[in-house]
Amino acid sequence: MKKTVLPVILLGSLSGVYGQSDSLKIENITEVIINHTKKYKNDNAFAVSKLNLKDIENPQVYNSIPKAILKDQVSTNFNNVISNATGITRLWESTSRGGDGAEYYTMRGFSTQSRLVNGMASFNNGGLDPANIENIDVIKGPSGTLYGGSLVSYGGLVNIQTKKPYDKLGGEINYILGSNALNRVTLDVNTPVKNGLFLRLNSAYHTENSFQDAGFYKSFFIAPSLKFVASERLTFLVNSEFKSNETANAPMIFLSRYAPLSFNSMDVFDAGYEKSYTSNNLTTQNPTFNLQSQMIYKLSDKWTSQTQVAGSSSKATGYYQYLWDSSNGDEFTRFISKANSETLATGIQQNFIGDFTLGNMRNRLVVGLDYLNTKVINNDSEWRTFGTVSLKNQADTSPLTSQGADAALLDAKVIPATAETNIKSAYFSNVLNILPQLAAMVSLRIDQFSGKPTQWSTEEIESQATFSPKIGLVYQPILNKLSLFANYMNGFQYLTPQKVTDASSNNPSIKIFDPERANQWEVGAKANLIDNTLSLTASYYDIKVSNKIMADPANINNSIQGGEVFSKGFEISVVGNPVEGLNVIAGFSKNKSEQISGDEAYNGLRPEEAGPEMLINFWANYKIPNGILRNFVAGFGFSHASEHKTLNRTGIGTFTLPEYTVANAMIGYHPENYSISLKMDNIGNTRYYSGWSTVTPQRLRTLSLALGFNF
Template identity: 50%
Template structure:
């Protein structure tokens, strides 16, 4: 079961020649039943090392419409644009959002006997609220003969996460050789099962205060430089309420992110060489963790992940912009990484370091009127350089890195004249190489096979109306996707 309703009204109001307002909203009502994610045991040796053993139960959901979850979402963004002068514009942005998860969520956890896997379930009751206030001053002016395009801004972001979910409990077991389950998939049976678990009563709040500056400077008509700096202060606070009292922790962090870049055009407006360097960070949101058996749920805060990134590439616009191509090489080193706890599927550990390097290629072509081609390819080589001692990931590809190779292609044609004017046809697909949701010297590796998805579409467009009929996965291939030591089916 998957029912949803989506509504996204947008409003623009021009008060006068200097002041305008834009309001965008998103309202989503969704009720669905989750097909359980499969988590593979990361603490003991694996007897099977590929997905073939699960092919026989591919079409089984191991859930029922009685165990649904509701995920209503509301987002609002309001902007005020005011032209201060010919060179400067003020942009004020207010955003707020609310996301809720209320209902049943389950997962499968693979044991090591090669046949039986455990089925766990919990009743979620989570709510996340966000508020963001941003003030930007955008300038475009010259100092002497040098053109400056400047952004100076302040930003405040607040996120509040409330968690009143039950603990996890064993719902039953699934045997792989026959696909049978011992679980009783009724709401009353599950409620009785969860009544004996502890209920989390946790609230976590994070505030981020940011200031940033960026300037793109045209040194010559064919050479430009960019310099920027962003400073973020993270203020974290979490409260875990338990019987007889409560526990409060605070976690404040400051992060600096400078960025530098150069763009040179050997052939103006047709061929560009670019390079950039960034020392950045990624704020890690609080996450719910618990003991290995699903008891004692709480919310855990983490430090920001830190990254050094270098990129170099070339971009070409040829044949009067009918062909646009970009090729780039990157090298990224990320430290303080959040990693899966090998001894507890319900926990995460921090302190890893990963190096990723690779190439990316994208191409957009419009050979003739109405014919469009979009394609892209990426190759990524990633390796764990540091880990928590004995975790078993050192020197291997991180499980969160996904496939090494990705390829996408889409071509479409829409008739521009004649009796078929407005009718269009499209065809394309996606390819992903094999990847390993478990890759650990302590327990072994588990490989998901590569896959290719082919899609097509028929469309008709007339003035402001467009109708599209799309067919995905034409070949009806069984596809497995990966996560942190986990796999799901599509």
């Protein structure tokens, strides 16, 4: 069978013998040999824990989505790929606005965005292109200990591992065409240069129209990467990504947050399901740049140094608009602004990773230092009203042209604003094998924060220190086959200072708040079944967020801390290849969330960011291994979500998006050097919605044809 060297960062290899560990070899750190069977696995070792730790040894739950799934599912966007992780679904599509224009997802009851690439900060205000993805790690729970509080949410984080050079000549060219004028070309070329120098280039060109009456997406993406093996001890890796895109997004349809709901059913939205309420003249551009460099140095047989430096830039220029409920049962008012902003991030990280024994006990230890600087430079215009939309009559009073928008914004001022943060961190995480079957993880992080917590903050925090611990325990009654685990994890978020006064509106002052804190405990089991070809994870978690800001009942001009939110639930994930040729990835999650105290508008209610209570994902792909039908492929999958309370507030009301099930299927022919695939998404042409105090129609049935050539 043909084999290819694909790079992933692995720090040594685990020994199955208690108290022994293999020497750390630089070739094991930078690459691992796998074959073209493209088996699904949920073991991404170092990328998840920064340690040489198998999934079954890790007390934390995560889902790894390998690049093989992208090809099997003919995926052309990030949302299609990440939906293979258990318990995650999209709340907001990309708005392309500055600062936080990327897609919003929810997991374990809390919203999150993808802001990590190879473990380092990387911001994106538009849609992510999947062309350079080697693996996506969806790491569950408040992971403040290893990643801090500014890049992750209490429900977890999304970390993208990029493709890296390997030591042979090879590559792949793919072309996908399909519904809504989809045209997508991708290129992946790898070549040795000389004397330990290897180069890889990934690129994509993508154009696609909306399923609605207007809207489009056009992008060009290129990602050159470099690996230089300077010696047996020293290796350098450089990854860069450039993306230029232009899009005409349908405006977000916001339900009113300040007046009682004037809608009581989906009928008014179903009538305009294929209406975009925009035009292709009102576009936004999101050029992005990301550069990362990494130096891996073998200090000894037991210790390795990993140094990483990263910088990213994401801009938003053009028109940004949204529709706001006029609270009359029909109309929405359009607001528009001229966007012109940039988000910058610079990070430096130093890790020392050890794998050694003290007495008879094995230790796997990472000690790290981390620095992150972020800056948002905002030169957006003021907001202006720009007509109204009637959902019942499908009437729009706006002149949806760039000239019309410019006329509406003629007197809109630009008020420059800059928000900058600096975070300095130190952390360690150690896994100690107390017995062959018993291991304990102890981790701690300290963050020192200064700056503005969000781009909308008006006041700065001069200096704030936060500790974040993590404890885990793993017991393997059957070594490398079955593990029982428990964890305690902590996360945090810095809060914006507020101006407060006494009850008479006198004696104004700036009030600094302690960070919000999330504490999770979790128990569960992991198993490697059917000769280690199928992995299963089942867990129950309980997360409580405290220190939420709430109104002072004794002073309407003051705010106090003490609000609480809880989120609890269970998840089951299955991934693997139980029989030859068959790959399966599936998951089930059930989440219960409620605000216990804090803002009276939310107390006793499920938070809107929590999303649907129940989520199911399933995909099975079978490639016939032998016989006259050898290399024919068929795949089928579906996703299911229960109803979602997109707006849920006391005094305002509850608006519920209905449950849905969307099925997809693929057939193809995949011999060694080329591939042909035909994919149908949303087979039943189901109408369904997402939202977060919004109502957003989702894509209808599409058909895609993919052609690929490997060399």
